[in-house]
Amino acid sequence: MKSDVSEVFSALGDNTRRTIYEQLLDRPLGSTATELAKSASVSRQAIVKHLQILESAGLAEALREGREVRYLALARGTEHATQWLIDHGAAWDRRIAALERKASATRPTLRGRP
Amino acid sequence: MKSDVSEVFSALGDNTRRTIYEQLLDRPLGSTATELAKSASVSRQAIVKHLQILESAGLAEALREGREVRYLALARGTEHATQWLIDHGAAWDRRIAALERKASATRPTLRGRP
DNA sequence: GCTTTGTGCAACCATATGATTGCAGTATAG
DNA sequence: CTATACTGCAATCATATGGTTGCACAAAGC
Numbered sequence: 001m002k003s004d005v006s007e008v009f010s011a012l013g014d015n016t017r018r019t020i021y022e023q024l025l026d027r028p029l030g031s032t033a034t035e036l037a038k039s040a041s042v043s044r045q046a047i048v049k050h051l052q053i054l055e056s057a058g059l060a061e062a063l064r065e066g067r068e069v070r071y072l073a074l075a076r077g078t079e080h081a082t083q084w085l086i087d088h089g090a091a092w093d094r095r096i097a098a099l100e101r102k103a104s105a106t107r108p109t110l111r112g113r114p
Numbered sequence: 115m116k117s118d119v120s121e122v123f124s125a126l127g128d129n130t131r132r133t134i135y136e137q138l139l140d141r142p143l144g145s146t147a148t149e150l151a152k153s154a155s156v157s158r159q160a161i162v163k164h165l166q167i168l169e170s171a172g173l174a175e176a177l178r179e180g181r182e183v184r185y186l187a188l189a190r191g192t193e194h195a196t197q198w199l200i201d202h203g204a205a206w207d208r209r210i211a212a213l214e215r216k217a218s219a220t221r222p223t224l225r226g227r228p
Numbered sequence: 229g230c231t232t233t234g235t236g237c238a239a240c241c242a243t244a245t246g247a248t249t250g251c252a253g254t255a256t257a258g
Numbered sequence: 259c260t261a262t263a264c265t266g267c268a269a270t271c272a273t274a275t276g277g278t279t280g281c282a283c284a285a286a287g288c
Contacts, residue, residue, distance in 0.1 A: 006129050013124025016246080025206050034264060046247050048265085067255040067264055075206035082199040085192050092139050092189035128276080148234055160277055162235085181234055181285040 004058065008081040011057040016042060017050045021059055021073060030063065030070035118172065122195040125171040130156060131164045135173055135187060144177065144184035 012018050020036060033051055037044035051071050054060040058077035063070045126132050134150060147165055151158035165185050168174040172191035177184045 006127055006132065009123045009132075010127025013120055013127045014246080015120050018120065018123075022202065025202055025209070028206075028209050032264075042246085043248065044265090045249085049246075069265070073206065075203045078199050078203055082196070082203065085196040085199065088136065088139055089189050089192055089196065092187065095139070095142050130276080146234075156276085157278065158235090159279085163276075183235070 005081050005084050007057040008059065008078060011053055011059055012078075012081075014050070016040070016046070017054060020047065020050050021054055024054075024060060024071060024073035025075065028072075030072040032068050032070055119195050119198050121171040122173065122192060125167055125173055126192075126195075128164070130154070130160070131168060134161065134164050135168055138168075138174060138185060138187035139189065142186075144186040146182050146184055 012021065020040075023036060023039075024031060033044050033047045036051075037047045040047060051060060051062070055062055055071070059074055060077075061072045061074050063072060126135065134154070137150060137153075138145060147158050147161045150165075151161045154161060165174060165176070169176055169185070173188055174191075175186045175188050177186060
């Protein structure tokens with residue numbers, strides 16, 4: 001199975017899908033697949049599939065209202081992915097800083113290196 | 115073409131590739147495809163392809179040293195993607211807050227709606 | 229020189245992915 | 259009741275993706 005971060009990253013890695021997600025974020029009351037299909041360049045069925053992927057990645061939620069199904073964005077679904085990016089970026093910064101300290105112990109400075 | 119965030123997200127959306135990226139982050143001096151292949155469950159050629167994808171997403175850099183090619187992680191390649199996640203998460207929070215303010219003007223609360 | 233060792237290239241394969249179309253089922257509106 | 263949306267399901271399709279193998283090529287090592 002994919003890890004949860006993987007699912008979020010690959011869900012957001014498709015332009016059509018990220019656009020859909022952005023539109024959902026713009027509408028706190030949600031949208032239906034049919035609505036979204038009107039402004040999109042792909043069919044309703046394609047939208048439905050994207051919505052299901054967003055849902056299984058924890059990025060959206062489906063709510064039935066009569067014969068309609070409204071999809072709502074779940075921004076909290078991005079938390080783990082955001083955290084992963086921040087953690088790894090920060091960890092890398094610390095490692096580089098350590099490297100620079102080590103280097104400056106033998107050479108004047110590493111900034112502006114060869 | 116894919117937008118740059120798309121490339122980063124889909125690069126990180128594959129488990130093998132994200133693992134490779136994590137390993138590169140652990141080695142500020144870089145690794146070669148051959149080295150990485152030893153601890154991986156896939157062939158060197160598969161690793162090479164992943165490294166090229168990471169490179170074209172701006173997440174890694176290839177440096178030739180004699181007959182070896184060392185790949186270094188570029189943590190800054192995640193900046194746009196991180197920013198996108200933070201921006202959209204934050205924007206969503208503001209919208210929800212606005213909705214709740216609006217709702218509390220007419221109804222006691224929105225939490226626990228129909 | 230000859231032999232390792234690390235890369236690069238190309239063909240190939242199975243499966244996943246993004247998309248389409250057509251049709252059936254079900255609420256809502258008239 | 260009938261017509262009109264809106265959703266659900268299934269088959270289908272082309273291409274992308276992640277992986278493999280085999281071999282040629284170049285740089286070190288002996």
